[in-house]
Amino acid sequence: MSLTIRHVRLPFLAPFTTSFGTEAERNALILLLDSDGVKAQAECVASVAPYYSYEDNQTALHVIRDHFAKLLKDLPTPQEFTLKADHVRGHNMAKAAVEMLLWDYHSKRKGVPLVRELGPSKGYADVGISLGIDKKEVTRKRVEAAVERGYQRVKLKIERGKEFDIVKSVRDVFPDIVLSADANSCYRLKDAPAIKRLDRFGLVYLEQPLEHDDLLDHAKLAKEITTPICLDESVTSADRAAQAFDIGAAQVVNIKPGRVGGLGNSMEIAKIAKKHKGHVWIGGMFETGVGRSFNISLASSKLVDYPGDTSPNEKYFTRDIVKNPFTMTGGRIRPNKGPGVGIELDERYLEKVTVKSWKIF
Ligand SMILES: [Mg+2]
Known part of the structure; x- marks a missing residue:
């Protein structure tokens, strides 16, 4: 069983400006779980800076690695995880990334689409x-x-x-x-x-x-x-x-x-x-x-x-x-037909756009 977090950097086709400022690329944390051959994926929606909310990739990485990773080892259902993770105040983006990873994992285990x-x-x-x-x-x-x-x-x-x-x-x-x-x-x-x-x-x-x-x-x-x-x-x-x-x-x-x-x-x-x-x-x-x-x-x-x-x-x-x-x-x-969230990762491109990778366990 393993959990890896990758920081990926994907350039946008065109920069996007809001009242916060301009962003030219997506800096995402991608979570990859592998348990007995069931491979689940999720993404943390935090970004490089705490503009949209107080969370950013650094806080999310810390909270997932130091607080949520140990909860993941028992492969709880998403609902069980949400209850267990409740002792951490806030940090919803970090929570959501792990919760979605579990949705993907469990629906893949059952062989049904997430939808x-x-x-x-x-x-x-x-x-x-x-x-x-x-x-x-x-x-x-x-x-x-x-x-x-x-x-x-x-x-x-x-x-x-x-x-x-x-x-x-x-x-x-x-x-x-x-x-x-x-x-x-x-x-x-x-x-x-x-x-x-x-x-x-x-x-x-x-x-x-x-x-x-x-x-x-x-x-x-x-x-x-x-x-x-x-x-x-x-x-x-x-x-x-x-x-x-x-x-x-x-x-x-x-x-x-x-x-x-x-x-x-x-x-x-x-x-x-x-x-x-x-x-x-x-x-x-x-x-x-x-x-x-x-x-x-x-x-x-x-x-x-x-x-x-x-x-x-x-x-x-x-x-x-x-x-x-x-x-x-x-x-x-139309949503992917699954199982799980139904994505086919482009492993080679993922490797190419990975800036840094952490093997959590
Ligand atoms: Mg809005």
Whole structure:
């Protein structure tokens, strides 16, 4: 039995800019478990710097190696692992990486696709696109290409002070597309008047306008604007999701398994949203083909009703570390047929893009 963690570096096709800054490559930790010939894989969605959350690859490596690796040796179910890992506060990206590794492992042991293990499935994931901040003309061209390509929703990254122009320049040309905007926490409640000006564009939701850990001000903002609020960063657990819906801080949640500690918690949040007549979709963290495959399986759940940021691999990378990248038809992607998460690792390319490797046990 062995556990190896590889740090891989995959260049993006094009740099991606959000209100945090610009990223030009994906630096991922890939977890590889081998037990009696059953080979499981997972990806930690942390990155090089603690910008999206306090976690980064260094903290994730430390927490997985020094706290979770010993729990893995008994090959617990994902649910058992989540309970056992609860004594570590936070570090959801590290938890999720191990939890997903166990989902893959156990569904492979059973010989069934992961998507089936996650409950009733639509059989496909509805796909939207997330566009980084760029020049207006460039953004408009990208929207046009996305619409032609069949993406079911276009999300624009916005930044404080430029939000109106960014959204207007697209809405003027594309009056009917399903459009949303993601602020990545760049506003405070005092910016409500500027945010309110976006109401006229009929956005399907505005994502995470306020502080990354706030619920209360979002609930106040929700009373001032007509655009539904979608929470991303603020929803870090099922309890937080329930609180957000209870106080009216959100009508939509962007579920990222990495942010909430794994697939089990993700499903829980989807159920909570449904109970509150809210909506959910699956977000992305520029995952390689490994993490992307888990997201597509989750996004295929019947509990997930909005298109997610689950583009096919080709949007981000010229070459991925999997041999079976996804293809999108009519704005939909079908999950791998498995067993497990169903990826075929491109071992040679994985070796090539590995910066460093740790044999944990
Ligand atoms: Mg977001």
